[in-house]
Amino acid sequence: MTLVRPLIEIRQLTKIFGNRSQQALQLLNEGASKEQVRQQTGCIVGVNTVDLEINQGELFVIMGLSGSGKSTLLRCLNRLIEPTYGSVQIGHYEVTNLSKPELLRFRQKKVAMVFQKFALFPNRTVLENVAFGLEIQNIEKMERQRIAREKLSLVGLDRWADDYPQNLSGGMQQRVGLARALATNADILLMDEAFSALDPLTRADMQKELLNLQSTLHKTIIFITHDVNEALRLGDRIGVMRDGELVQIGTPEAIVNSPVDDYVASFVRNVGASYAWKG
Numbered sequence: 001m002t003l004v005r006p007l008i009e010i011r012q013l014t015k016i017f018g019n020r021s022q023q024a025l026q027l028l029n030e031g032a033s034k035e036q037v038r039q040q041t042g043c044i045v046g047v048n049t050v051d052l053e054i055n056q057g058e059l060f061v062i063m064g065l066s067g068s069g070k071s072t073l074l075r076c077l078n079r080l081i082e083p084t085y086g087s088v089q090i091g092h093y094e095v096t097n098l099s100k101p102e103l104l105r106f107r108q109k110k111v112a113m114v115f116q117k118f119a120l121f122p123n124r125t126v127l128e129n130v131a132f133g134l135e136i137q138n139i140e141k142m143e144r145q146r147i148a149r150e151k152l153s154l155v156g157l158d159r160w161a162d163d164y165p166q167n168l169s170g171g172m173q174q175r176v177g178l179a180r181a182l183a184t185n186a187d188i189l190l191m192d193e194a195f196s197a198l199d200p201l202t203r204a205d206m207q208k209e210l211l212n213l214q215s216t217l218h219k220t221i222i223f224i225t226h227d228v229n230e231a232l233r234l235g236d237r238i239g240v241m242r243d244g245e246l247v248q249i250g251t252p253e254a255i256v257n258s259p260v261d262d263y264v265a266s267f268v269r270n271v272g273a274s275y276a277w278k279g
Ligand SMILES: Nc1ncnc2c1ncn2[C@@H]1O[C@H](COP(=O)(O)OP(=O)(O)OP(=O)(O)O)[C@@H](O)[C@H]1O
Pocket: 017, 018, 044, 045, 046, 047, 064, 065, 066, 067, 068, 069, 070, 071, 072, 073, 226
């Protein structure tokens, strides 16, 4: 039997916002709550001592109320936010120790982000938007257009290559965002509320599309949502956050059937018993 290491290993990851972060860290070690830390130091605990392993090819969903630390955790993974304490290991990258140039390279090659507000360039065509990540890697024009067209066709938008984002619906713009993330060939996708700005029908379409793509591409995806139905539909496993802490990690079935506390239970209360599990 070969022992396969998880692709992403997060150890003791902690992010504290504010000037007295070392004192805040000390208080957390002594068991203080996020609110106690705020009262005694003025610091805000974004992420509190998170341990998490994510496997290659897994679609891992992070769920939790607003302010629970989902985005902060995600952004610590590529150091868009600098962690205060702890480590992140991704493949053979010890992310928390990378120098500035190494970090830039890591961000260009290894991880891609998809945002809630699409973040497309309005004065670039759809094709140029998709090719953007390749442009900054200095890949030559013909090659990046070829790759961009291939990814556009994956998300069903080949016919829109020469249009501008403003002419596309929200759902289509988010497909462009997805194609752009796929274009760099990064094997990790970080998706922060990627579908939350879409109307319910378009959102359901995009969920289906993502699962469809994932069944052939086998990316490692971390997907943030505060919609329990979206979490259950997409997640191989789900991590539930509260006040910066990861309070439960489990399969959709485990989260629904065995919530560890009232907080987790409150998310799944309205999920029907006849919920159809994927797979
Ligand atoms: N730059 C910052 N400075 C100070 N506090 C911050 C900063 N960014 C986030 N926080 C705080 O960290 C905590 C976690 O915020 P975060 O944005 O990660 O939550 P979230 O779960 O993504 O919420 P939402 O669902 O609203 O996006 C919150 O208490 C927030 O107020």
